[in-house]
Amino acid sequence: MSDLPEKQVKRLTSLIQEAETNLAAAKELLISIIGEDGTVVTPKSSQEDVAGKVIEGVFDGQVMVGPDGKNYPVPANYASKSKLVEGDILKLTIADDGSFIYKQIGPIERKQIIGTLVQHDGAYYVEANGKEYRILLASVTYFRIKEGDQVTIIVPEDNPDATWAAVEAAL
DSSP, X not given: OTHHHHHHHHHHHHHHHHHHHHHHHHHHHHHHHHOXXXXXXXXXXXXXXXXXXXXXXXXXXXXXXXXXXXEEEOOHHHHHHTTOOTTOEEEEEEETTSXXXXXXXXXXXXXXXXXXXXXXXXXXXXXXXXXXXXXXXXXXXXXXXXXXXXXXEEEETTOTTOOBXXXXXXX
């Protein structure tokens, strides 16, 4: 019976970790909806006939950096689902109603590598080939991967200094 408290502690620890992950996912989703500055960001499916301001920029792993150096919030669930990689070229249409519509227009060359999910400093990384690549929390929750799991990630082929990766699949 002495194993009972130890099992309960392990279960409670697991529940707390799961709750922290869910809370972080909820915060990330909220930021993807309202933006970091509180402005409502409404991603829609790509529509070529939408009128509005068009900006092209480079995805840096989290946001799109415009030609003026300004950061534009890319919803994490869109970046994760679209498997955007650091260096991809995006087109952002800011519609007349204020909604943001992203479209990937220039994917860079990619390569896939296998690594292990690790977590530290409140962020998730995949350790592969002696390097850590940061990944979006949306990918962790979507693929339901846990620390220590093996995953296939996508990284820029010609950028050895890349710090971000997209998750292709959980193994």
